[in-house]
Amino acid sequence: MLRRQDEALVTIATFGTEFEASLARGALEAIGIPALVPGEWGGSFTRVYRGGVRATALQVFESDRERAMIELRRMQIRIVPSDGEA
Numbered sequence: 041m042l043r044r045q046d047e048a049l050v051t052i053a054t055f056g057t058e059f060e061a062s063l064a065r066g067a068l069e070a071i072g073i074p075a076l077v078p079g080e081w082g083g084s085f086t087r088v089y090r091g092g093v094r095a096t097a098l099q100v101f102e103s104d105r106e107r108a109m110i111e112l113r114r115m116q117i118r119i120v121p122s123d124g125e126a
Contacts, residue, residue, distance in 0.1 A: 048102050049076060052109055054095035061096040063118050071111060073104050 055061040059078045064072045068075040076099045 044103075045100050049099040050102050050105055051097045051099050052105055053098045054122060055098065055113065056095060060097050061098050064098050064112060067115055067117060068108055073100060073108050073111065075100050076096065096120065 053064065055064065058077070058080070062080065065075040065077050065080075078097055078099060
């Protein structure tokens with residue numbers, strides 16, 4: 041379980057499938073950025089509705105947000121911006 045005292049998790053991207061979200065999580069963790077797909081371990085994924093389409097969220101600690109976004113782009117992982125991104 042991810043834990044950092046007094047630090048929030050932020051959604052950095054949403055994905056069309058659980059599989060894509062898990063791949064992105066694994067890619068980030070492989071380079072030392074802790075990441076979470078909410079509900080992944082419990083067997084039910086957290087869904088974000090964007091334009092009527094279900095999506096699976098990818099989260100990181102707030103302090104890792106910028107680096108994680110840069111790394112996802114560098115790895116050319118296709119992301120759908122979260123509500124906080126335009």
